[in-house]
Amino acid sequence: MIKTVSRWRQRISQLGKVRGRLESQLMRPKAMRIGSVVKQYMFCGKASCACHQDPQKKHGPYYYLSYKEKGQSRYKYLGKATSPEVERARNYQVFQRGMAQLGKIHREIIELLWKIGETQMRERDVDKTRPREEK
Numbered sequence: 001m002i003k004t005v006s007r008w009r010q011r012i013s014q015l016g017k018v019r020g021r022l023e024s025q026l027m028r029p030k031a032m033r034i035g036s037v038v039k040q041y042m043f044c045g046k047a048s049c050a051c052h053q054d055p056q057k058k059h060g061p062y063y064y065l066s067y068k069e070k071g072q073s074r075y076k077y078l079g080k081a082t083s084p085e086v087e088r089a090r091n092y093q094v095f096q097r098g099m100a101q102l103g104k105i106h107r108e109i110i111e112l113l114w115k116i117g118e119t120q121m122r123e124r125d126v127d128k129t130r131p132r133e134e135k
């Protein structure tokens with residue numbers, strides 16, 4: 001049991017390091033805009049174009065921003081891969097993933113702390129059943 005507890009403690013300090021790195025990243029977020037980036041390849045209007053023969057030759061990628069407004073899904077054209085709008089939407093996704101990861105780490109730390117705490121509660125029960133040598 002003591003071995004398990006020290007393993008839990010080790011895991012907590014390991015998670016603490018990961019959390020520290022993550023927090024310093026999240027403290028300095030890059031320029032962002034809400035939404036997720038959707039990549040699309042398209043056919044063009046020219047009937048003679050190769051894109052109509054071979055789907056591999058479709059044009060693009062073109063980027064769209066997908067977001068919700070008043071509960072409805074909306075799309076906004078962002079442009080080519082290098083557009084700053086695409087960058088901002090990507091930064092938002094990175095930020096969002098980081099926040100989710102931070103939440104997961106916190107939950108795991110709390111869970112481990114509870115486990116450690118519970119072993120202490122059990123050990124107190126054991127103490128009570130031990131014969132007392134008082135006098």
Ligand SMILES: [Zn+2]
Nearest residue numbers: 043044049051
């Ligand atoms: Zn075409």
